[in-house]
Amino acid sequence: MLQQTQVDRVLPKYEEWLSKYPTLEALAAASPEEVADTWRPLGYNARPQRLHEIACEVVARYGGELPSDETTLRSFKGIGAYTVGAVQSFAFGRRAAIVDTNVARVLFRVFVGRGDRKTTVMEKRIWAMSEALLPRRDVFDFNQALMDLGALVCVARSPRCLVCPMRAICRAYPFNPDLEGPTS
DNA sequence: ATCCAGTGTC
DNA sequence: GACACGGGAT
Numbered sequence: 001m002l003q004q005t006q007v008d009r010v011l012p013k014y015e016e017w018l019s020k021y022p023t024l025e026a027l028a029a030a031s032p033e034e035v036a037d038t039w040r041p042l043g044y045n046a047r048p049q050r051l052h053e054i055a056c057e058v059v060a061r062y063g064g065e066l067p068s069d070e071t072t073l074r075s076f077k078g079i080g081a082y083t084v085g086a087v088q089s090f091a092f093g094r095r096a097a098i099v100d101t102n103v104a105r106v107l108f109r110v111f112v113g114r115g116d117r118k119t120t121v122m123e124k125r126i127w128a129m130s131e132a133l134l135p136r137r138d139v140f141d142f143n144q145a146l147m148d149l150g151a152l153v154c155v156a157r158s159p160r161c162l163v164c165p166m167r168a169i170c171r172a173y174p175f176n177p178d179l180e181g182p183t184s
Numbered sequence: 185a186t187c188c189a190g191t192g193t194c
Numbered sequence: 195g196a197c198a199c200g201g202g203a204t
Contacts (some may be wrong), residue, residue: 001189002188002189002190003188003189003190003191004187004188004189004190004191004200004201005188005189005190005200006187006188006189007188007189008202008203009201009202009203010189023198041200041201041202042200042201043199043200043201043202044190044199044200044201045199045200046191046192046199047190047199048193050191077191077192078190078191078192079191080190080191080192081190081191082189082190082191083189083190083191088187098189100189100190101187101188101189101190102188102189103185103189119195120195135186137199147189150189151188151189156186156187156188157186157187157204170202176204
């Protein structure tokens, strides 16, 4: 649900969704039409369909229990690199890195500071940083904190550098939006 | 216009 | 690598 969709907008629908489909079995048992209808008006309407497909697949082949290994998770359509890390670290407590838009922005600003964040080489650097920084324990809290720093402090438009704990070492401080993007 | 807990496709 | 995929908020 959270793929390219703000937390504030997901939250009410998430509650409704889980109330209606408390288990993967329940989701699998529903019709695709009903699932699509429950999803509305969140966008990206391939997502409910894929979520339903995943539920059916997990029920059919994995006894209704979501597998935790990267290869199997990644084999589902709709689950990419970010979701694998999120499921592993948040749901299973595994030591797995995540990179979403928030983490990418934070790590890019703190450790790179300028240039284009969206090139493939930079994306790989950011993943490498996220993995290298991963603590031995408390990975759930670490990943959550990194995301929250990006969502609440190191925001896209007007980052709140004055209250940021990374300010002293941040390569993007003092923040200048002209130093970010393809043309720099 | 830009951004948002991305991903699949060509 | 570019592009499509949604809808809501700033």
